[in-house]
Amino acid sequence: xxxxxxxxxxxxxxxxxxxxxxxxxxxxxxxxxxxxxxxxxxxxxxxxxxxxxxxxxxxxxxxxxxxxxxxxxxxxxxxxxxxxxxxxxxxxxxxxxxxxxxxxxxxxxxxxxxxxxxxxxxxxxxxxxxxxxxxxxxxxxxxxxxxxxxxxxxxxxxxxxxxxxxxxxxxxxxxxxxxxxxxxxxxxxxxxxxxxxxxxxxxxxxxxxxxxxxxxxxxxxxxxxxxxxxxxxxxxxxxxxxxxxxxxxxxxxxxxxxxxxxxxxxxxxxxxxxxxxxxxxxxxxxxxxxxxxxxxxxxxxxxxxxxxxxxxxxxxxxxxxxxxxxxxxx
Amino acid sequence: xxxxxxxxxxxxxxxxxxxxxxxxxxxxxxxxxxxxxxxxxxxxxxxxxxxxxxxxxxxxxxxxxxxxxxxxxxxxxxxxxxxxxxxxxxxxxxxxxxxxxxxxxxxxxxxxxxxxxxxxxxxxxxxxxxxxxxxxxxxxxxxxxxxxxxxxxxxxxxxxxxxxxxxxxxxxxxxxxxxxxxxxxxxxxxxxxxxxxxxxxxxxxxxxxxxxxxxxxxxxxxxxxxxxxxxxxxxxxxxxxxxxxxxxxxxxxxxxxxxxxxxxxxxxxxxxxxxxxxxxxxxxxxxxxxxxxxxxxxxxxxxxxxxxxxxxxxxxxxxxxxxxxxxxxx
Numbered sequence: 001x002x003x004x005x006x007x008x009x010x011x012x013x014x015x016x017x018x019x020x021x022x023x024x025x026x027x028x029x030x031x032x033x034x035x036x037x038x039x040x041x042x043x044x045x046x047x048x049x050x051x052x053x054x055x056x057x058x059x060x061x062x063x064x065x066x067x068x069x070x071x072x073x074x075x076x077x078x079x080x081x082x083x084x085x086x087x088x089x090x091x092x093x094x095x096x097x098x099x100x101x102x103x104x105x106x107x108x109x110x111x112x113x114x115x116x117x118x119x120x121x122x123x124x125x126x127x128x129x130x131x132x133x134x135x136x137x138x139x140x141x142x143x144x145x146x147x148x149x150x151x152x153x154x155x156x157x158x159x160x161x162x163x164x165x166x167x168x169x170x171x172x173x174x175x176x177x178x179x180x181x182x183x184x185x186x187x188x189x190x191x192x193x194x195x196x197x198x199x200x201x202x203x204x205x206x207x208x209x210x211x212x213x214x215x216x217x218x219x220x221x222x223x224x225x226x227x228x229x230x231x232x233x234x235x236x237x238x239x240x241x242x243x244x245x246x247x248x249x250x251x252x253x254x255x256x257x258x259x260x261x262x263x264x265x266x267x268x269x270x271x272x273x274x275x276x277x278x279x280x281x282x283x284x285x286x287x288x289x290x291x292x293x294x295x296x297x298x299x300x301x302x303x304x305x306x307x308x309x310x311x312x313x314x315x316x317x318x319x320x321x322x323x324x325x326x327x328x329x330x
Numbered sequence: 331x332x333x334x335x336x337x338x339x340x341x342x343x344x345x346x347x348x349x350x351x352x353x354x355x356x357x358x359x360x361x362x363x364x365x366x367x368x369x370x371x372x373x374x375x376x377x378x379x380x381x382x383x384x385x386x387x388x389x390x391x392x393x394x395x396x397x398x399x400x401x402x403x404x405x406x407x408x409x410x411x412x413x414x415x416x417x418x419x420x421x422x423x424x425x426x427x428x429x430x431x432x433x434x435x436x437x438x439x440x441x442x443x444x445x446x447x448x449x450x451x452x453x454x455x456x457x458x459x460x461x462x463x464x465x466x467x468x469x470x471x472x473x474x475x476x477x478x479x480x481x482x483x484x485x486x487x488x489x490x491x492x493x494x495x496x497x498x499x500x501x502x503x504x505x506x507x508x509x510x511x512x513x514x515x516x517x518x519x520x521x522x523x524x525x526x527x528x529x530x531x532x533x534x535x536x537x538x539x540x541x542x543x544x545x546x547x548x549x550x551x552x553x554x555x556x557x558x559x560x561x562x563x564x565x566x567x568x569x570x571x572x573x574x575x576x577x578x579x580x581x582x583x584x585x586x587x588x589x590x591x592x593x594x595x596x597x598x599x600x601x602x603x604x605x606x607x608x609x610x611x612x613x614x615x616x617x618x619x620x621x622x623x624x625x626x627x628x629x630x631x632x633x634x635x636x637x638x639x640x641x642x643x644x645x646x647x648x649x650x651x652x653x654x655x656x657x658x659x660x
Contacts, residue, residue: 049444066428066449073414075610080410084403087431096445098396099429101417114379115426119396248609255613278615279578279606280405283585 008048017044067304068098068116070109070126076248077276078291079127082144085297086125093305095122106130123304131187142303144296145190150314155299156190158317162289163197166243166271169287169322171205173269173329175241178202179210179230181223181253182245186215190317191245194273198243210239223249224256231260236267247272250286254327269328284325292318338378346374397634398428398446400439400456406578407606408621409457412474415627416455423635425452436460453634461517470639472630475520480644485629486520488647492619493527496573496601499617499652501535503599503659505571508532508539509560511553511583512575515546520647521575524603528573540569553579554586561590566597577602580616584657599658614655622648 010028014021017040026033027041044050069086071079083099090097098121100112109130116124116139123140126133133148135141143154170178180198184191195211202209212226230238237257244250250272254264264270265287275290277283295318303312324330340358344351347370356363357371374380399416401409413429420427428451430442439460446454446469453470456463463478465471473484500508510528514521525541532539542556560568567587574580580602584594594600595617605620607613625648633642654660 069429073610074404074410074417075407075414077405077407077410077609080404080407083429084405084431087404087429088433091431096449097429099399099413099417099427101414101421103418119426248612251608251612276609278581278608279407280403282578282581285608 008050010050012048013041013044013050016048017041062120064120064122065094066096066098066119066121067301068100068112068119068121068124068126070100070102070112070116070124070128072104072127072129073101077280078246078274078293081280081293082127082297085294086300088294089297089301093301095301095305102129104129106132109133125300125304129185129187140304140309142300142309144300147188147190147315151310153303153309153312153314153316154190155296155303155316155318157291157296157320159190159193159320160197160200161317162273162291162320163194163199163243164201165197165320165322166194166273166289167198167201167205167207167209169271169328170241170243170269171201171207173241173265175207175239175269177208177210177239178241178243179212179237179239180243180245181226181249182211182213183218183220183223183249184216184245190315191273194243194245220252223253227253227256227260227262231262235261237262240268242268242270244270244272247274247276247285247288250288250327254286264327265329271322271328275323284323287325287328288323290321290323292320338380340380342378343371343374343380346378347371392450394450394452395424396426396428396449396451397631398430398442398449398451398454398456400430400432400442400446400454400458402434402457402459403431407610408576408604408623411610411623412457412627415624416630418624419627419631423631425631425635432459434459436462439463455630455634459515459517470634472633472639474626474630477518477520477645481640483633483639483642483644483646484520485626485633485646485648487621487626487650489520489523489650490527490530491647492603492621492650493524493529493573494531495527495650495652496524496603496619497528497531497535497537497539499601499658500571500573500599501531501537503571503595505569505599506537507569508537508571508573509567509569510539510541510543510573510575511556511579512541512543513546513548513550513553513579514575520645521603524573524575550582553583557583557586557590557592561592565591567592570598572598572600574600574602577604577606577615577618580618580657584616594657595659601652601658605653614653617655617658618653620651620653622650 010024014024019037023033023037024041027038067090074080087097102109113135117136125142127144128146141152143152145156147154180195214222244253250270257264270286272286272288275288276285340354344354349367353363353367354371357368397420404410417427432439443465447466455472457474458476471482473482475486477484510525544552574583580600587594600616602616602618605618606615
């Protein structure tokens with residue numbers, strides 16, 4: 001740790017430069033002053049490492065260069081990668097991030113919105129589980145994955161296209177009968193479209209499919225029962241391809257199948273959704289539909305810093321890609 | 331999305347309550363006023379959902395109920411779990427978190443400290459990679475894992491005890507010869523003590539050991555070469571127990587060993603460090619020394635909100651535990 005100084009104020013700069021306080025203020029706000037004055041102020045600013053007081057400036061300009069980000073938590077790899085990318089995108093534009101982890105609690109979310117507004121943030125980017133969320137008109141909001149209506153831009157992956165892609169890849173890899181497994185919130189949200197895309201592709205390819213869809217909070221055993229019901233005496237399952245709504249679910253399904261003696265990918269091929277890598281940057285957990293997280297983050301930040309949010313599209317879906325992670329033949 | 335309102339000001343409260351602005355201010359600051367006035371103000375506050383303007387309050391009180399947290403990134407599971415727990419600990423005390431991801435860049439870190447100070451945070455909690463970090467005297471700082479000197483409290487796991495625990499557990503499980511593998515920063519930091527504890531336990535137990543220690547940036551292939559050098563023609567390695575400095579390294583080592591035909595845990599038992607779980611809450615990646623992340627977070631937040639930081643211990647090491655994750659016999 002190097003030597004420590006107390007934070008210099010505009011008064012300290014004026015004293016150091018030997019000029020009036022008003023002169024410092026003019027220089028800091030880009031208002032022309034005599035060349036020698038400007039130079040003395042700039043030298044004093046550099047020497048003292050002076051920075052504008054955000055609070056004083058925030059009160060005057062109504063701009064704080066701070067954006068609130070709200071996600072359920074940071075331990076789910078998708079959320080942590082999203083926050084990492086949002087942080088980078090904001091930092092590149094010299095904005096700060098106020099972070100709120102909501103733990104999926106709608107009341108907590110509402111309370112955090114109030115805390116963020118009170119802090120006079122320049123905008124809120126949220127991945128919300130509160131469809132009734134109330135936000136003040138004068139704080140721009142961009143939503144990830146949850147569609148609130150035409151007035152709030154929503155950014156997500158192309159979930160529908162991703163569902164189609166998963167079914168198509170399974171069929172390309174030789175699957176003849178598919179299953180879709182999902183656990184998740186009943187609330188309307190964009191990821192629900194993964195199922196619709198999957199069904200649409202199965203129907204256009206004329207491939208039979210089974211669905212197993214359960215609500216958040218259902219014990220995982222429901223899926224094990226489902227798998228056991230479809231075990232065949234000669235080995236394998238009634239279907240030879242499974243699309244799981246997330247990599248996290250695929251991870252559990254693969255473990256269950258292996259413990260039942262079903263081989264992955266020999267007997268059944270599995271595709272998840274998200275593009276999760278071990279430790280964030282190592283192997284894929286499974287074959288997967290990769291969400292374009294950096295692009296989602298950049299898009300959200302571009303939107304929130306734009307003034308004409310009301311003219312923004314109500315839904316922006318960014319393209320997904322497929323990656324083989326060893327649980328399909330290719 | 332429910333109906334939207336603009337943010338109410340203290341003036342709106344005064345108008346709603348039919349009292350003077352000064353009366354509202356007194357009530358908000360707990361200064362006694364006539365009972366009927368207090369009641370009218372409180373009713374107006376509740377009706378309008380009025381919240382104090384942090385910026386105006388921050389200027390007056392020099393307190394912002396905001397703490398800056400700085401970590402290298404959020405995609406490493408240890409960092410994301412740490413930030414998750416810090417967020418919960420701050421939120422429980424009604425504090426907000428400003429988040430800065432430094433990407434291990436010392437210059438970026440210094441810039442973020444200035445940005446945080448400019449925002450007038452009440453404190454900074456950082457996991458720093460900048461041993462020269464300069465922080466103003468009037469912003470309390472708590473460091474995680476990096477010891478800056480007596481005046482800055484440092485909170486970490488008991489890394490030395492964890493290194494001992496890893497060696498002891500390998501020996502308890504029947505290992506006769508051990509190896510310690512490490513990749514990491516050369517900077518002095520608390521996790522370096524994992525090696526010292528490991529060596530100390532090997533020496534007291536009279537167990538032979540090998541060290542393979544490389545700097546950050548060294549290609550991983552250095553470890554594969556090391557493992558290959560120690561492969562025995564009859565199977566297995568020259569050592570039958572490995573302690574890896576992190577779970578992330580253990581994950582890679584296990585994959586390399588399996589690809590070389592070495593069985594884990596039959597031929598060699600492996601212990602990592604951190605307590606990483608798949609998807610944050612599922613299986614352990616490997617047998618591991620578990621860091622007490624929630625306790626580290628609570629301790630940091632308690633320290634930063636304490637006024638008498640200068641009287642705090644200079645180093646606080648919290649106890650670790652062992653968990654079997656299938657890469658040891660027990």
